[in-house]
Amino acid sequence: MLILAIDTALDACSVAVLDTEAAELLAQEQLLMKRGHAEALMPMIARVMQSANLGFTSLDRIAVTVGPGSFTGLRVGISAARGLALAAARPAIGLTTLSGYAAAIVGQSKSAPVISAIDARHDHVYFQIVAGDGSQLVRPSVASVDAAIAASQFGAPHLVGNAANILAERWPNDVPQPVAVDAQPAPDIGWVAWLGAAADPATNPARPFYLKAPDAKPAAQPPFAAQAATP
Secondary structure: OEEEEEEOOOOEEEEEEEEOOOOEEEEEEEEEOOOOHHHHHHHHHHHHHHHHOOOHHHOOEEEEEOOOOOHHHHHHHHHHHHHHHHHHOOOEEEEOHHHHHHHHHHOOOOOOOEEEEEEEEOOEEEEEEEOOOOOEEEEEEEEEHHHHHHOOOOOOOEEEOOOHHHHHHHOOOOOOOOOEEEOOOOOOHHHHHHHHHHOOOOOOEOOOOOOOOOOOOOOOOOOHHHHHOOO
16 A cells, blocks of 8 residues: 655655555655745655655555644645545545654553643643554643643653643652653654544544634624724
């Protein structure tokens, strides 16, 4: 199975092509960035596909991270994945950013619970907790940093994600301490591709996975009388 994986959810633009039969990434590229995903993504996809020596119709699936993450970044990646999937008549698979973070740790076959955490700003995090075998302990949620730590009563955890250090710095001294802290700006794109290969297209659509409303809201419209007023 050939998988094109795309991630623009956080502070990176990442693309990879995975050949599951050969168990290898044929090509991959990543640029760390807070903005500019829209300009960077399509040229990156073209370069990766050229490096893999593949046409889009050779792909079996297109996988994309769907959130939580930047509202703008998510739209860029999801729109690209949907468009390419439509053009190539292939399924587009949506994967949460939290699961992308956790996959690399679960893949190491360690026993510690894994807490994936993404900075939601305003002293809040998006987080998910899975057991060492990948089974879910706490579903994806958004909570204050202290509430997320309070929900993490499953033994000494492995912290991963761009908010891993935020949790680690606030971790209480009187509970089991984290066994590792992996502060990564974005999920490993290779593991996003592997998740895309394993996911069921029917239950993992490529649509945004939001856990809270955006911080910025449209300005309220002025009263009709004011709109209609002439100078």
